[in-house]
Amino acid sequence: MTNPAYDVVAIGNAIVDILSQSTDEFIAAEGMTKGSMALIFDPAAADDLYSRMGPGQEVSGGSAANTIAGLAALGQPTGFIGQIADDQLGQVFAHDIKSLGVHFATPPATGGDPTARCLILITPDGQRTMNTFLGAAQFLPESAVDAETIGAGAILYLEGYLWNAEQSRDAMKRAIAMARDAGRKVALTLSDTFVVEGHRDEFFELIDAGQIDLLFANDNEVRAMMQTDDIAAAVKNLAARVPTLVCTHGPHGAEAHHADEHARVPAEPIDHVVDTTGAGDLFAAGFLAGQAQGRDLETSLRMGAICAAECISHVGPRPLADLKKLVASKLG
Template structure:
């Protein structure tokens, strides 16, 4: 069966609210700089928002950012994620649909409002995220329709969604549909706290052959393999997967597929402005490369180019012409 989309992603439908802050503000709020913490009530989210400086609203969510990057690279995509029937939900739907992405998940009527991530950006470009998941964690199984899953060559899953029972069940349903249709399944581990909470479940998926491509960073790979030796952790984890991609921040990234191995340096940038979404855009570039039939090294380079563009400005979505940028840099 032919496919209509290169990638269909399932992830948190979130609107990011980004504001500048100094290190003292981060300390005063009891946050760990550069980390992500959950906010469990809309009232607490409103209280933090009231303390923040002037903000910029940008549709976000890890997998949604990846899909936005893929769309900017010219790859046809779909997205499944839950918003509420409120203003932020309308913002999210408009933004992703305006990119040409198929997004038809019905808005939640009643219940929690649309998810938002309050992101504080310090002068060194580090982002400290405070996420209220709201409606995003209540993605029902009914939102995962077979027609959309079967239309995607790759199903891309956001690890953050594994934290909530309802969205986890929806993702399991999607994996079953993708497998039945002969599609590939990719998973991004998202964060070390996700790994720490669901390591065994992720290994069950991996060892059952349900994951074709795993995206992770240094910390996540070490948490999966329970070692501080990143080299051995990558080697051992890669043996259990068809494809493993591990990002190393400023030290670049590597990919393993059987006996094939590739590593690239990070692309240089004039200044790191905001690291929000860097990993998401890296995944977009790599997935685009794979969809175009590129080898591992070229796909890694495409990911590095997209990540560099992302960290050169505020916000998790590309503002430059990614398709032209990648073409120019690849030569």
């Protein structure tokens, strides 16, 4: 087995986020559930919502892509696979991720749906309500997943959101087989409770078949997986089925389980929550960087908490501070 060129290769939605300050009243009037993520299936509906939003800020996003951006900021070599279209937003996404030093070679799609975009409404309490038009991202072909790139990553990191579309789901299944053939580890982030509700049985098939080495989830997703409101029991029972489980608890910190090892850390304190967009993604970046550096569970969790705190201190899902220096200063 050759040494991997990248610590993590991720497959996820290639999305450009459009962030706008909003109000609770606007969220309610639009019939949205505050703090949730809803899919928009019609490009005209996405354009209609965009026309009613306030001034927006365009920032490349996508859950797994945000994690990869965080890892790159921490100095870890990474790669990303995701489908963009041959349009302006596709060029924005490709430029942004390549500028971070991330390997990104997925050819843009011509014709068909435009590049995905996520319309994010941020209320004064920092909560984000996301409305996502997946566009070209959901049509990631199996041909975009090549054995050389997958085999070059020590960990293959899969975004649960992308499991909803049949074509991209088939591509990720192909990637899992390639990673296994190359002797690499596979990580999955569950992404959202609606993803769990739609694919719970499939995820357990993967887990029970030994195809998932590392599972990322928040407490709501763990509850949905185990179908119980008892979070302590849900975490315990899910941790017994997967080699490594990382569960985030928002302002109440995070915990990780690996075999008989267990660690829990509090959330990193900040003065003011500005925008929670991408907090879980950057937490995963910090944790994965810690693991790549040979850190123990507790230190890896702390790195995740530090990265998440930096993320929620400003608008947008990508880090603005020097994460490498920030983590070093916090860890001492």
